[in-house]
Amino acid sequence: MSILIRGGKPLKGKVWCDGAKNAALPIMAGAILTDDSVEIKNVPFLLDVETMLSVLRAIGVNAVYSGRSAKMSPGRRLQPEAPYDLVRRMRASFLVMGPLLARCGTAAVPLPGGCAIGQRPVDLHLKGFQAMGATVSVEHGFIIAKANRLKGAEIYLDIPSVGATENIMMAAALADGETVIENAAQEPEVVDLANFLNAMGADIKGGGTTRIRISGVKELHGVEYSIIPDRIEAATFAIAAAMTKGKVTIENVIPTHLRSVLAKIKECGAYIFEGARSIDIEMLQRPEPTNIKTQPYPGFPTDVQAPYMALCTIAAGTSIISETVFENRFAHAEELGRMGARIRIEGPNAVIEGVPRLAGAQVQATDLRAGAALSLAGLAAEGETEVIGTEHIERGYCDFVEKLRGLGADVVSTEASNRFHRGIARP
Numbered sequence: 001m002s003i004l005i006r007g008g009k010p011l012k013g014k015v016w017c018d019g020a021k022n023a024a025l026p027i028m029a030g031a032i033l034t035d036d037s038v039e040i041k042n043v044p045f046l047l048d049v050e051t052m053l054s055v056l057r058a059i060g061v062n063a064v065y066s067g068r069s070a071k072m073s074p075g076r077r078l079q080p081e082a083p084y085d086l087v088r089r090m091r092a093s094f095l096v097m098g099p100l101l102a103r104c105g106t107a108a109v110p111l112p113g114g115c116a117i118g119q120r121p122v123d124l125h126l127k128g129f130q131a132m133g134a135t136v137s138v139e140h141g142f143i144i145a146k147a148n149r150l151k152g153a154e155i156y157l158d159i160p161s162v163g164a165t166e167n168i169m170m171a172a173a174l175a176d177g178e179t180v181i182e183n184a185a186q187e188p189e190v191v192d193l194a195n196f197l198n199a200m201g202a203d204i205k206g207g208g209t210t211r212i213r214i215s216g217v218k219e220l221h222g223v224e225y226s227i228i229p230d231r232i233e234a235a236t237f238a239i240a241a242a243m244t245k246g247k248v249t250i251e252n253v254i255p256t257h258l259r260s261v262l263a264k265i266k267e268c269g270a271y272i273f274e275g276a277r278s279i280d281i282e283m284l285q286r287p288e289p290t291n292i293k294t295q296p297y298p299g300f301p302t303d304v305q306a307p308y309m310a311l312c313t314i315a316a317g318t319s320i321i322s323e324t325v326f327e328n329r330f331a332h333a334e335e336l337g338r339m340g341a342r343i344r345i346e347g348p349n350a351v352i353e354g355v356p357r358l359a360g361a362q363v364q365a366t367d368l369r370a371g372a373a374l375s376l377a378g379l380a381a382e383g384e385t386e387v388i389g390t391e392h393i394e395r396g397y398c399d400f401v402e403k404l405r406g407l408g409a410d411v412v413s414t415e416a417s418n419r420f421h422r423g424i425a426r427p
């Protein structure tokens with residue numbers, strides 16, 4: 001699966017952002033917490049969504065996707081064991097652990113796999129479950145947690161982990177008593193999950209702050225809920241516009257969710273106008289060099305680091321990127337180097353000496369954000385670029401090629417890359 005890009009064309013026009021992948025996945029897992037039917041709207045058409053649907057079906061939930069909605073309803077009895085072949089495909093599958101533990105009193109989930117961005121432990125998830133009274137063991141590659149009745153607890157997260165905050169919040173929603181998560185993740189997707197759970201009858205306060213209080217309730221009821229737009233997709237298209245000296249309007253976006261990214265693109269010399277649910281970007285010059293440091297929200301998001309590095313490769317000077325969230329999320333640097341970028345990796349820092357122009361080449365995507373970064377580099381490069389491994393991109397970007405073509409990009413996907421789209425009925 002690959003995409004072919006002929007670079008040099010400025011992006012012009014409007015692009016619509018889909019729902020947030022990183023809100024859809026935890027919220028779909030949250031549907032396990034009720035025996036009623038749940039409909040989640042504005043769900044993007046993604047490989048990762050398909051994987052989460054398969055995980056839910058494997059544990060006994062009826063889960064279907066149609067017309068940009070995921071619909072879950074009770075199936076046979078819940079099976080508290082998530083299958084290895086699905087969990088290893090997507091780390092977010094681990095988010096079923098908290099809901100299963102809360103509903104069934106036991107949960108068995110394989111140690112997660114996920115995209116190639118380094119060691120991805122789940123110790124903070126397990127610390128939370130144990131604080132609520134669960135016993136946790138690792139047997140034959142499975143993490144097994146057991147608790148007759150989870151009890152509210154005070155839990156301090158050593159790192160404001162998004163997944164741990166979400167998993168613990170879901171487990172605590174049905175626990176006995178109050179749980180407090182200190183140093184909680186503040187990402188908009190965590191807030192969306194808290195809002196979804198409250199719409200189901202949970203009692204969660206402080207979503208979006210570093211201190212979240214969850215008062216356990218007896219049961220949760222069904223709901224129809226629409227998720228927030230994808231701020232990472234919006235950031236990716238904003239960077240693409242800046243890299244190609246384009247003029248783009250991004251629609252269905254919450255500008256405050258990507259304030260840090262917009263601030264840096266402005267520093268590069270772009271003109272940005274923020275509407276209520278849209279962003280206008282225009283770039284008339286070669287980008288200025290800038291330095292970024294990835295941080296938990298509201299800092300610069302690690303998921304935008306790779307696309308932003310692509311922008312830095314053509315800046316009129318030297319930029320420094322510090323990746324503080326993951327320990328080795330620079331795999332895309334080597335592939336960008338094959339297009340003529342000048343990048344030196346020094347531990348957690350990447351030093352990027354901007355060049356006037358990249359040259360098209362055949363490059364390999366190693367994870368979804370690296371795939372996006374290489375595609376953006378191809379849009380700005382001279383000549384033709386082939387990005388191989390675009391199944392990674394389809395994990396996190398809905399209709400990526402179609403959206404770029406809609407902005408005037410000269411890009412096509414090879415035959416095979418449509419394989420996924422034949423897999424399930426398109427919305």
Ligand code: EPZ
Pocket residue numbers: 021022023025091092115119120121122123124125126159160161162163164185189302303325326327368369396
């Ligand atoms: C979520 O992953 C996102 N995925 C990631 O997006 C995103 O990069 C990440 O948050 C950070 O913002 C989803 O929401 C599905 P973390 P998650 O737990 O929850 C360490 C994308 O491209 N850590 O906040 O797995 C961990 O190793 C994906 O869309 C522990 O040490 O991230 C990492 O260094 C990639 N122990 C840091 O915390 C734990 O128990 C942040 O991880 C958990 C995490």
